[in-house]
Amino acid sequence: MNPANYVYLSALLFSLGAFGVLVRRNAIVVFMCVELMLNACNLAFVSFARIHGNLDGQVIAFFVMVVAAAEVVVGLAIIMTIFRTRRSASVDEANLLKY
Amino acid sequence: MSMLLAAVATSGNTGETIVFWVCAIVAVGGALGMLLSHKAVHSALFIAATMISLAVLYVSQSAPFLGMTQVVVYTGAVMMLFLFVLMIVGVDSSDSLVETIRGQRAAAIVFALAFAALLIAGIGSATYTAVGLDKANTVDGGNVQGIAHLIFGRYVFAFEVTSALLITAALGAMVLAHRERHTPRPTQRQLSEERVRSGHAQNLPGPGVYARHNAVGTPAMLPDGTPTDRSVPEPLRGVSAVVGIDSEDTARVNALAAGGSVVPSAEEGSES
Numbered sequence: 299m300n301p302a303n304y305v306y307l308s309a310l311l312f313s314l315g316a317f318g319v320l321v322r323r324n325a326i327v328v329f330m331c332v333e334l335m336l337n338a339c340n341l342a343f344v345s346f347a348r349i350h351g352n353l354d355g356q357v358i359a360f361f362v363m364v365v366a367a368a369e370v371v372v373g374l375a376i377i378m379t380i381f382r383t384r385r386s387a388s389v390d391e392a393n394l395l396k397y
Numbered sequence: 398m399s400m401l402l403a404a405v406a407t408s409g410n411t412g413e414t415i416v417f418w419v420c421a422i423v424a425v426g427g428a429l430g431m432l433l434s435h436k437a438v439h440s441a442l443f444i445a446a447t448m449i450s451l452a453v454l455y456v457s458q459s460a461p462f463l464g465m466t467q468v469v470v471y472t473g474a475v476m477m478l479f480l481f482v483l484m485i486v487g488v489d490s491s492d493s494l495v496e497t498i499r500g501q502r503a504a505a506i507v508f509a510l511a512f513a514a515l516l517i518a519g520i521g522s523a524t525y526t527a528v529g530l531d532k533a534n535t536v537d538g539g540n541v542q543g544i545a546h547l548i549f550g551r552y553v554f555a556f557e558v559t560s561a562l563l564i565t566a567a568l569g570a571m572v573l574a575h576r577e578r579h580t581p582r583p584t585q586r587q588l589s590e591e592r593v594r595s596g597h598a599q600n601l602p603g604p605g606v607y608a609r610h611n612a613v614g615t616p617a618m619l620p621d622g623t624p625t626d627r628s629v630p631e632p633l634r635g636v637s638a639v640v641g642i643d644s645e646d647t648a649r650v651n652a653l654a655a656g657g658s659v660v661p662s663a664e665e666g667s668e669s
């Protein structure tokens with residue numbers, strides 16, 4: 299089993315997440331795509347930890363998970379606040395700072 | 398027993414290959430499902446499948462601690478938070494498919510394909526000599542002990558900063574989600590007086606209970622046979638979750654009320 303396969307898989311998942319961020323309009327789904335990209339990075343970190351034979355990559359993946367949890371909490375609170383004032387969760391509607 | 402263990406150890410490679418391919422297909426399928434599904438709730442469930450298969454991949458890459466953390470943090474906490482917010486924002490919040498920037502979707506497809514090709518070409522041109530984690534996992538007596546040694550040793554400062562980050566995030570979420578009450582909370586007396594004054598002192602009608610549907614989204618029928626919106630809980634009003642009453646059912650009930658036969662007629666009986 300070539301360990302590069304895991305890295306290929308993480309590259310594929312990262313590209314899918316980036317595509318979703320660009321295409322989807324619902325802010326919550328965009329957020330899920332960001333989570334997918336973070337997960338893909340974690341998979342690459344764990345694979346590189348195995349390739350190099352030390353645990354540093356796993357520790358970094360652990361820290362990424364902690365940061366992602368904090369980011370989700372704040373991001374979802376922001377989405378809820380925007381939804382309360384504008385009754386919409388679409389990223390196209392929040393254009394108050396545009397003009 | 399030792400022979401069995403040796404057999405498992407030698408066949409571990411093919412076992413890992415099978416696990417990898419099954420989980421990779423589930424992960425990519427979940428990611429595609431998240432991208433393509435119309436409703437946000439379906440997207441959340443698809444990405445939960447992706448995260449669980451990633452946890453399995455972590456465990457098969459001799460990272461059992463991270464695999465368990467992935468299940469607890471992502472599928473346990475993060476996805477439940479997503480689902481809670483989806484319930485608050487509204488389960489019907491689906492994407493509009495109108496492009497606000499012309500050609501954005503095509504450009505995004507081109508960008509994603511080019512980006513994936515770039516990454517895969519870069520990964521393909523590198524050489525990998527896998528050392529494996531068997532030695533690193535046994536130095537401190539296990540994977541968890543090894544990670545603890547690193548977190549509380551070399552990375553202890555980053556770990557402390559993480560605690561500050563988590564406290565800040567919790568406070569920020571509380572501040573953002575908090576809503577100040579500008580009017581005093583109405584007392585029970587005021588509420589009951591208001592209800593009497595409104596002319597509807599009695600309870601609102603309950604949701605409809607019929608032979609085929611009895612969910613809360615099913616409207617009750619008024620005496621004249623029309624469904625009433627007031628019987629449905631407020632968040633469900635006017636969304637797709639409200640199940641209409643089958644016209645076939647009402648026709649059958651009307652036929653029964655008009656004195657029709659309860660036993661189905663001969664041709665209907667032969668069908669079933």
